[in-house]
Amino acid sequence: MDRSKRIFISDIHMGTEESVKKKYGWFWTKKAELLGKFLTQIANDNTVAELIIVGDLFDGWVVPYDTSPLTQNSNQFETIANACQNQPVIQGLKQLIATEGITVSYVPGNHDMLIQSGELLKILPGINAIIDPNVTGVGIYRSGAVHAEHGSCYDLFNAPDTYDTLQGATHHLPIGFFVARSQAQGVVNGHPVSKAGFYNEIGALWDTWNRNDPLVTNVYDAIAELSKTANQTIVMDGLDGIDMNVDNTQEVTDSYGNVFDEWDQNMVDYVSSTIAVIGSTGMLRPAALIKYYSLCSNNIAIFGHTHKAEIKSGWLPGTDDSEELLRISRDKNHPERQDALETLLKLPETDESGASGFIYVNTGTWITGDNGTADANQRANYVVIEEKETSTYASLFNYNGELYAPSSQMGNTYYVNNEITC
Numbered sequence: 001m002d003r004s005k006r007i008f009i010s011d012i013h014m015g016t017e018e019s020v021k022k023k024y025g026w027f028w029t030k031k032a033e034l035l036g037k038f039l040t041q042i043a044n045d046n047t048v049a050e051l052i053i054v055g056d057l058f059d060g061w062v063v064p065y066d067t068s069p070l071t072q073n074s075n076q077f078e079t080i081a082n083a084c085q086n087q088p089v090i091q092g093l094k095q096l097i098a099t100e101g102i103t104v105s106y107v108p109g110n111h112d113m114l115i116q117s118g119e120l121l122k123i124l125p126g127i128n129a130i131i132d133p134n135v136t137g138v139g140i141y142r143s144g145a146v147h148a149e150h151g152s153c154y155d156l157f158n159a160p161d162t163y164d165t166l167q168g169a170t171h172h173l174p175i176g177f178f179v180a181r182s183q184a185q186g187v188v189n190g191h192p193v194s195k196a197g198f199y200n201e202i203g204a205l206w207d208t209w210n211r212n213d214p215l216v217t218n219v220y221d222a223i224a225e226l227s228k229t230a231n232q233t234i235v236m237d238g239l240d241g242i243d244m245n246v247d248n249t250q251e252v253t254d255s256y257g258n259v260f261d262e263w264d265q266n267m268v269d270y271v272s273s274t275i276a277v278i279g280s281t282g283m284l285r286p287a288a289l290i291k292y293y294s295l296c297s298n299n300i301a302i303f304g305h306t307h308k309a310e311i312k313s314g315w316l317p318g319t320d321d322s323e324e325l326l327r328i329s330r331d332k333n334h335p336e337r338q339d340a341l342e343t344l345l346k347l348p349e350t351d352e353s354g355a356s357g358f359i360y361v362n363t364g365t366w367i368t369g370d371n372g373t374a375d376a377n378q379r380a381n382y383v384v385i386e387e388k389e390t391s392t393y394a395s396l397f398n399y400n401g402e403l404y405a406p407s408s409q410m411g412n413t414y415y416v417n418n419e420i421t422c
Contacts, residue, residue: 003049003101007042008148008383010054010304011365013111015062016071017083024187026062026367029085034380034399035366036088041403043092043099051096052141054304054363055109055150061180062111064188065234065248076239077115081123090123097126105130105141109304110152110176113137113160114240136160136172141302145392145416146385147292151303151362152176153269154287156216156259156276158305163266166255171240175216175256178248179223181234186227193226201226202281215260215277217253224249270330272337282306288360289314289344290329295322298416300359300394302383309364309381311396313356313414314347355417359394391415 019025105128117129137160141148152158158176234246263273288301328340364381380399
């Protein structure tokens, strides 16, 4: 049987043993067992050619302020990989890598943005590490119509940040790193803040925002207040070149106060600061459309990061008007840019043949819940890409102990025609 399927997962968020013991981690023991079973089934499925992990396999961010993100004689990723609760995943990945005919690939996310290829290969020998050697935290998987990346590069809070300094050091960690640590400390302090609560804070502040105020740090201050972490010292121990402890919250807010204002000049992509704010509220489809929609080829963009599994398609006729619509949507300074983007988001799903011009899929996540039951809310999600003749098909599934288990909540299967060229 031909190996025609490629499977995409993301947002596993494996943490340390301490993160499970103190209950501030996001990936629980039963989820590790569930994912281990999933990986074993893939290894035994002779229709699968590749597993692609679209970021946040490891979680080096969800660490309380008072806990070192590093451990003696080991880096943070080795410590996570060696944690007892994560062994079903680590061993399952090693089994997959050793399976003839199957490739395992990885691109970085924001919670594991500091991992380098050498570190990953030491943990998982033989894995295909798609990590940009020149830009920390960046990697894009490309194959045919498919483009897969984590998506955090289009999130105001979580894109790699090399233009701000902290304690005079050039680093890569964005303010989202400190938000995650605030959330972890909040759990330890007895004042947890959910991801939904974080999104609500962004939305509320955006709606009432005075453009003279620093949006990013206002949100950070609000989260620190909710989690009762304001003015606590943040232990760094040299992580990402930040040698000394950080005085929260003033030192963080002073360092990241201009992220929104400086985004457009420092981030050379089409995605503007406004779209990056939308990305930070859990909606990455606008960024995916702007970056990957093309009239010269029918593309599939696969992101993770938001933890919200979804699949959407859109189709534009190959006309001059369509070309102009795409041009305006990518011009950060065009006065009609917002209207153009809204038009893109409302595109019909397919042309008359049923083919899509563009498909956006989000891989969802493997965190939350700890009973391993067949419940869509458990969020054990994965994407399947399959090429058949001249088309590439994209489907979204929810794992309930059985491969290829569809969920009615997750939309349809769409396909693109591979033969479209300009």
